[in-house]
Amino acid sequence: MQIMDNQGCFGTVTRALHWSMAVLIGWQFVGMISKVAVGREHPVSQFLGGYHLNIGTVLFVLIVLRLAWAFINRRNRPSHGAGLLAKAAVAGHTAIYTLMLLVPLMALIRAWGRERGFSPFGFELFAPARPIPW
Template identity: 45%
Template sequence: MSIAGAQSPAPLADQPSGYGLVTRTLHWGMALLFAWQFTSAILRAVAEDTAIEGFFWSTHYSVGFTLWVLVLLRGAWGLANWSRRPPHEGPPLLARAATLGHLALYALMVVVPTLAILRAAGNGRGFRVYGIQLVAPGGEPVPALVAPGNALHGFLGWTLLVLVAGHIAMALWHGLVRRDATLSRMTRGREPQAIR
C-alpha cells in the first residue's frame, strides 16, 4: 500500500510484478562488465598487438574472474527468488523458448570463465587477478585442466556473445514491438501500472 504521491521503496527481493534491486543491480552491472569483456575479446581477434588491445586485454583475466564470481552469486540469488519471479510474457511456446534461452545463457556464463580459470590454474604459468597471485607459477602443466579450455573457451565465448545479442534483440522486441512489461520489470523493477 502507498500514500498518494509517495513512492514505496524498491524491494530488494524479486516480486511477481517485477525484479528487485539486487537482481537488477546484478543484471545491469554484469551487462556492463560483459560489454567490457567482449570488447577485449573482439580487439584481441581483430587488432592484436595494438595499444588499445593491450589495454583491454590486460583486464581480461580480472574482469572474467569477477564475472565468474558474480554469475555464481546471481545463480544462487535467482534460485532463492525462483518462486517469486515474474512469469515470462507471451504465448506458451515463446515463454518456453525464453526459459531455455535463459538456461543456456546461465550455463555459458558459468562454463566459459570456469574453463579459462581451470586452464590458468593448470598451465604452470600462474594466475593473477587484480595483481593478486591466486596460483603461483611453476610446476608441470596439467593437460586435464588445460585441454578443455584450449578446445572450448574461445568457441563457447563467441557462442555466448551470439546468445547475448539474441537476448538484447528479444528484450527490445518485448519493449518496442510487443510493448509488454518484460523490459520495465528489469529497468524500473515493476510493471508501469504497478508503479504508484
C-alpha cells in the first residue's frame, strides 16, 4: 500500500479522496433527483436531501484537500499519454475540477445573499442577512 502517487498508479490517499467524493456527489445527485421525482415532502427526499448542506460542506473541504494533494503529487501522477485523447482527458479533468470548485462557491454566494445564512453542522459561518435583490 503506497500513500503517494507514482508514475504507475495513484496512491491510497488519491484513491480514498476520489471514491469518497464520488459517493458524496452521487448522494447529492440522488437527493436532488428524488425531490423532483417524488416531491420535497416524501420521506425519501427529506432523508436524502436533508443532509445536502452538510454533505456539500464536506465535499467542498474534500475538493480543496484533493486539489492540494494533486498539487503535491503533480510530478508523480500517472501520465495521460500523448495525442488528442490525452489532451481531451486533461481538458475533461480541468473542467470537472473547475465545476467541483465553482458549484459550492456559487452555493456559498447564494446562501450569503439569502435570509438563511450558512450553518453547516449547526456552526454558524455567516449570519442571515438582508436578502440581496437579484
